[in-house]
Amino acid sequence: MIQIYTGNGKGKTTAALGLALRSLGSGKKVCLIQFMKKNFLYGEIKSLRNFENIDIFQFGTAELVDPNNPRKIDFEEAKKALKKSSEVIQSQKYDLIILDEINVAVEWNLISLEDQLQIFQITTAAEIVMTGRYARQEVLEKADLVTEMKEIKHYYQKGIPVRKGIEF
Amino acid sequence: MIQIYTGNGKGKTTAALGLALRSLGSGKKVCLIQFMKKNFLYGEIKSLRNFENIDIFQFGTAELVDPNNPRKIDFEEAKKALKKSSEVIQSQKYDLIILDEINVAVEWNLISLEDQLQIFQITTAAEIVMTGRYARQEVLEKADLVTEMKEIKHYYQKGIPVRKGIEF
Numbered sequence: 001m002i003q004i005y006t007g008n009g010k011g012k013t014t015a016a017l018g019l020a021l022r023s024l025g026s027g028k029k030v031c032l033i034q035f036m037k038k039n040f041l042y043g044e045i046k047s048l049r050n051f052e053n054i055d056i057f058q059f060g061t062a063e064l065v066d067p068n069n070p071r072k073i074d075f076e077e078a079k080k081a082l083k084k085s086s087e088v089i090q091s092q093k094y095d096l097i098i099l100d101e102i103n104v105a106v107e108w109n110l111i112s113l114e115d116q117l118q119i120f121q122i123t124t125a126a127e128i129v130m131t132g133r134y135a136r137q138e139v140l141e142k143a144d145l146v147t148e149m150k151e152i153k154h155y156y157q158k159g160i161p162v163r164k165g166i167e168f
Numbered sequence: 169m170i171q172i173y174t175g176n177g178k179g180k181t182t183a184a185l186g187l188a189l190r191s192l193g194s195g196k197k198v199c200l201i202q203f204m205k206k207n208f209l210y211g212e213i214k215s216l217r218n219f220e221n222i223d224i225f226q227f228g229t230a231e232l233v234d235p236n237n238p239r240k241i242d243f244e245e246a247k248k249a250l251k252k253s254s255e256v257i258q259s260q261k262y263d264l265i266i267l268d269e270i271n272v273a274v275e276w277n278l279i280s281l282e283d284q285l286q287i288f289q290i291t292t293a294a295e296i297v298m299t300g301r302y303a304r305q306e307v308l309e310k311a312d313l314v315t316e317m318k319e320i321k322h323y324y325q326k327g328i329p330v331r332k333g334i335e336f
Contacts, residue, residue: 001323003178009315011173011183014190018182018212019334021189025211026333043193044186050218095333127334144328146321147177152314155169160312165194165263166187166295 001144002120002128006103006135009149016098016129017044020054023127028095029053031088035081035101035132036060036074036110042168055094057084067108078110089122096127103132103139113138169312170288170296174271174303177317184266184297185212188222191295196263197221199256203249203269203300204228204242204278210336223262225252235276246278257290264295271300271307281306 003019005012020030030053038060048054059081065074085099099119106116113136119128120142130139140146162168171187173180188198198221206228216222227249233242253267267287274284281304287296288310298307308314330336 001328005179007318009317010171010313011179011186011315011317014186015179015183015317017186017189018179018184021185021215022182022211022336023333025214025216028211028333043190043196046193047189047219048193051215140320143321144323144326145178146319147179148318148320149177149179149183150175150316150318152308152316153311154314155312158312160169165191165196168190 002130002142003145004135004140004143005129005131005147005149006133007148007150008133009151010154011149012131013100015147016100016131019129020048020096020098023096024051024053027053029093030096030098031094032056032098032100033081033085033088034058035078035099035105036065037101038062038077043165059084065108065110070108070110075110078105081105082111082115085119086122089119089124089126089128092124092126094126096129098129098131101132102130103135106136107134117142170298170310171313172303172308172311173297173299173315173317174301175316175318176301177319178322179317180299181268183315184268184299187297188216188264188266191264192219192221195221197261198264198266199262200224200266200268201249201253201256202226202228203246203267203273204233205269206230206245211333227252233276233278238276238278243278246273249273250279250283253287254290257287257292257294257296260292260294262294264297266297266299269300270298271303274304275302285310
């Protein structure tokens with residue numbers, strides 16, 4: 001089954017990570033594929049590396065993608081992330097597969113909507129989680145579970161900067 | 169600062185757990201207090217026990233609370249959870265404190281709205297996360313960050329039962 005966490009509120013990637021934690025505790029095998037997050041030293045990645053039953057693949061570069069002017073390498077990395085996603089799902093080795101920020105990669109045209117929809121065609125018993133703002137209507141329609149994380153209030157509005165251990 | 173994850177969609181507790189994972193990876197000290205979840209062998213609890221820098225306190229009983237007919241012990245356990253929450257925040261020992269399902273405890277009158285609002289009065293540098301449906305308007309107003317997890321679609325609607333490693 002395919003779960004989508006989308007919307008403009010805080011909690012999409014963390015919800016997927018919490019699910020990873022839960023699955024790992026139940027003895028399941030987890031794969032985390034991060035689109036556009038390579039070389040970031042996220043606290044959560046450090047924590048997850050303590051577990052044997054998880055494989056983590058990061059794509060992208062250390063620099064943030066400029067959605068109005070993506071570089072050649074941004075396209076290449078997103079395509080690599082997509083290819084790895086297909087391979088991982090087809091391997092049938094995992095119970096839970098998280099495709100972190102794939103929705104944003106589509107919105108920014110680093111990969112196409114058709115690319116994302118093709119993932120739904122792969123036969124697998126794995127639970128697949130797709131995160132990121134901007135999930136397309138076609139994706140929502142095909143998914144089995146969709147939660148919209150809706151920002152009601154955010155401390156960014158008060159000028160609070162991103163904080164280590166909370167935002168990354 | 170106080171973060172609230174509420175709404176009827178999947179992802180509230182898991183978002184808090186993902187945040188715990190992130191904070192632990194950044195060397196921070198975490199406390200998880202679960203209202204109404206005692207004796208449940210959740211996968212996530214098993215995973216979190218691998219970390220040294222987290223303390224976990226569960227309250228409630230092994231049986232689900234009947235919101236229309238709560239037992240004496242349900243009130244007692246919720247009050248204990250509330251007391252522990254205050255103590256833990258006042259101890260200044262933690263960087264992140266998660267009060268899991270506290271919003272539901274208020275909705276079901278196991279503790280009062282005033283009890284929950286008093287937590288906002290405690291002076292602390294810790295990040296506090298409150299989860300659960302039904303967060304009251306007064307709580308949302310006082311919080312620094314609020315995400316509503318909105319159910320757009322859920323596989324329960326298709327008759328899929330709860331699954332180990334995914335729902336618990």
